[in-house]
Amino acid sequence: MKKPDIKIPKRTFIEHLQDSFRPEKLPTDDRGRMRMVLDNLIFHIHPPKIPERTLRWTYTWGLGGISAVLFGVLVVTGLLLEMNYTPSPPQAYLDVIDLRTDIWFGDLIRNLHHWSGNFMVVVVTLHLLRVFFTGSYRPPRQFNWIIGMAMLLLVLAANFTGYLLPWDQLAFWAITVGTSLISYIPVAGPFISRMLLGGPEVGSQTLLSFYSMHISFIPIALVMLMSFHSWKIRKDGGGLSIPKGLEEGEMTEVKKVTTIPHLVRRELVCTVTVLAILFVWSALVSAPLEGIANPDVSPNPAKAPWYFMGLQELLLHFHPLIGAIIIPGIALVALLLLPFYDSDDQSTGIYFRSRKGRYMTIMAVVWAVVLVPLWIILDEFVFFWTEWLPGWSPLISNGLIPLGIVLLALFILDRVSKHWLDSNYEERILTLFSFLFVSLVILTIIGIFFRGPGMNLYWPWNMPSAHPV
Amino acid sequence: MVEETYQDENISDDGDKKVTRRNFLGMIWIGLGGIAALELGGMVLAYMKPRLAEGDFGSILTVGPIDDFPPGSVTPVTNGKFYLSRLKDGGFLAIYQKCTHLGCSVPFVQTEGKFICPCHNSQFDDTGELLNPPAPRPLDLFPVLIEDGIVKVDTGKIISRNHFDPSQVVYA
Numbered sequence: 047m048k049k050p051d052i053k054i055p056k057r058t059f060i061e062h063l064q065d066s067f068r069p070e071k072l073p074t075d076d077r078g079r080m081r082m083v084l085d086n087l088i089f090h091i092h093p094p095k096i097p098e099r100t101l102r103w104t105y106t107w108g109l110g111g112i113s114a115v116l117f118g119v120l121v122v123t124g125l126l127l128e129m130n131y132t133p134s135p136p137q138a139y140l141d142v143i144d145l146r147t148d149i150w151f152g153d154l155i156r157n158l159h160h161w162s163g164n165f166m167v168v169v170v171t172l173h174l175l176r177v178f179f180t181g182s183y184r185p186p187r188q189f190n191w192i193i194g195m196a197m198l199l200l201v202l203a204a205n206f207t208g209y210l211l212p213w214d215q216l217a218f219w220a221i222t223v224g225t226s227l228i229s230y231i232p233v234a235g236p237f238i239s240r241m242l243l244g245g246p247e248v249g250s251q252t253l254l255s256f257y258s259m260h261i262s263f264i265p266i267a268l269v270m271l272m273s274f275h276s277w278k279i280r281k282d283g284g285g286l287s288i289p290k291g292l293e294e295g296e297m298t299e300v301k302k303v304t305t306i307p308h309l310v311r312r313e314l315v316c317t318v319t320v321l322a323i324l325f326v327w328s329a330l331v332s333a334p335l336e337g338i339a340n341p342d343v344s345p346n347p348a349k350a351p352w353y354f355m356g357l358q359e360l361l362l363h364f365h366p367l368i369g370a371i372i373i374p375g376i377a378l379v380a381l382l383l384l385p386f387y388d389s390d391d392q393s394t395g396i397y398f399r400s401r402k403g404r405y406m407t408i409m410a411v412v413w414a415v416v417l418v419p420l421w422i423i424l425d426e427f428v429f430f431w432t433e434w435l436p437g438w439s440p441l442i443s444n445g446l447i448p449l450g451i452v453l454l455a456l457f458i459l460d461r462v463s464k465h466w467l468d469s470n471y472e473e474r475i476l477t478l479f480s481f482l483f484v485s486l487v488i489l490t491i492i493g494i495f496f497r498g499p500g501m502n503l504y505w506p507w508n509m510p511s512a513h514p515v
Numbered sequence: 516m517v518e519e520t521y522q523d524e525n526i527s528d529d530g531d532k533k534v535t536r537r538n539f540l541g542m543i544w545i546g547l548g549g550i551a552a553l554e555l556g557g558m559v560l561a562y563m564k565p566r567l568a569e570g571d572f573g574s575i576l577t578v579g580p581i582d583d584f585p586p587g588s589v590t591p592v593t594n595g596k597f598y599l600s601r602l603k604d605g606g607f608l609a610i611y612q613k614c615t616h617l618g619c620s621v622p623f624v625q626t627e628g629k630f631i632c633p634c635h636n637s638q639f640d641d642t643g644e645l646l647n648p649p650a651p652r653p654l655d656l657f658p659v660l661i662e663d664g665i666v667k668v669d670t671g672k673i674i675s676r677n678h679f680d681p682s683q684v685v686y687a
Binding site (some may be wrong): 108219220222223225226227240241243244246247251341342343344345346347348356358361362365366400432440444499504 | 549560563564565573596612615616617618619620621622631633634635636648649651673
């Protein structure tokens with residue numbers, strides 16, 4: 047038989063290259079679009095089709111995606127910053143000054159890196175809240191919740207190690223205060239702190255180790271866990287939890303749509319919006335930079351990085367072992383194990399569980415807004431545990447006694463929500479979580495804005511400027 | 516239907532686990548792996564061990580002749596990160612400037628005659644004893660050595676204490 051005479055069009059190298067990234071023609075039918083998702087390295091982190099309801103902007107708020115975008119910005123700007131930085135005092139500080147004054151766009155790139163890092167802490171926290179309030183941590187997604195918690199800690203570690211790198215007064219003392227918390231871990235604390243700092247205090251060795259953790263181990267671990275996290279989204283329960291209204295019962299039929307264009311288009315819009323906001327913000331607001339680090343002069347007040355100010359505020363009210371280790375430790379373990387004691391998935395997908403749950407969340411917020419400032423004011427001006435109980439170990443007088451009172455208050459709140467307000471098990475957990483989270487936010491706000499010299503309380507508009515003694 | 520019976524060769528007839536040659540060797544592999552992991556861990560820890568520079572903070576520093584420090588005075592020694600306190604009875608204490616609360620550098624406020632931490636207002640007297648929390652214990656000390664009327668301080672050894680005790684004071 048004679049071969050049919052087919053003319054193969056000659057293609058240039060560029061065209062071949064293009065072919066391997068996108069098809070010759072963008073597909074217009076569902077089949078082609080699903081194929082495109084499957085065949086593409088970037089797209090294939092998504093399933094070819096997704097439940098239409100999970101596209102709702104007001105369900106996910108795009109928070110996971112936004113953190114991924116911020117991570118991308120951090121990698122690119124981080125790489126650029128590395129090329130102009132020497133992790134050794136005092137050169138580190140001089141390099142940052144150079145960045146601000148001598149290098150084209152150096153200040154913008156530093157600001158982008160600084161603000162992406164700080165926004166990331168906020169965004170991943172909001173992501174945790176979204177997953178909590180929709181009950182999306184419950185089986186079968188319990189393992190992804192734990193991966194998420196690990197990533198949260200890594201994001202904090204990345205931020206904390208990065209905080210030291212400018213080597214200014216702000217960086218030096220925030221890290222000094224932050225790492226001092228570690229030495230209160232029973233038995234191993236002083237050893238761990240010495241290893242981490244490379245000596246008894248923050249110094250050149252600390253800068254070098256923080257730098258290497260910041261640019262290698264932490265980002266690599268984050269990339270690995272991010273891949274794991276997105277793979278798990280598809281594996282556990284076939285995608286995101288599906289949003290449900292209050293009165294909707296068991297979902298019988300789930301309408302699915304193709305990922306291209308429905309999801310991908312939304313992701314693009316979200317990415318472009320985030321980048322635009324980030325660039326405008328970074329062009330307008332500079333990252334802080336104070337004078338070069340001086341280990342002999344502590345500024346007054348010396349504050350930890352803002353996301354640890356809630357912890358530092360706790361320290362003003364409790365013995366360090368209780369405030370820095372026991373309370374955060376218990377909270378972290380309780381959060382980690384959440385999917386194992388709150389595993390009934392009936393209300394998964396409903397924001398705040400139920401109508402009662404919505405009511406209870408508002409109650410919890412109100413309680414926290416009233417009780418936490420009240421406790422702080424009482425502790426500041428009325429309670430003087432160590433003076434009332436001289437000769438007692440501060441661990442008891444300034445630790446276990448106030449802790450006992452706080453636990454008793456939590457217990458009473460839980461009894462009230464159970465017996466008077468008639469909440470069920472999952473609504474009680476919701477109430478306690480909301481109460482504790484809002485408390486943390488209030489402690490953080492007070493720590494950042496209301497604490498002045500000597501860590502005394504001031505109105506933010508009356509704050510004396512920080513000055514070394 | 517015929518039910519297949521299956522006898523695990525690692526379990527003897529009376530239900531106890533048998534140790535066969537195969538799984539004995541397996542256990543040895545696991546044990547060796549554990550030892551190797553411990554060795555590697557030890558190696559990393561030893562590698563990370565902080566080093567101290569000679570003649571700088573961390574070594575024995577010569578501070579000066581006794582007579583330079585009148586009784587009842589507190590003198591900062593910046594390169595050693597400590598305050599040399601000479602009590603009214605002539606005894607010496609080398610007090611580490613790092614606050615025992617969260618590690619801030621505590622200055623000695625001469626007008627008030629005590630150490631006041633700028634970070635959280637912990638206060639200490641001229642022996643480093645705690646006057647005001649939140650610090651949980653007195654300021655740490657370095658050993659003071661007096662040789663031929665010259666005061667030397669070993670900044671490599673940090674002595675933490677729960678209370679001030681007269682035995683901590685060094686006399687010429």
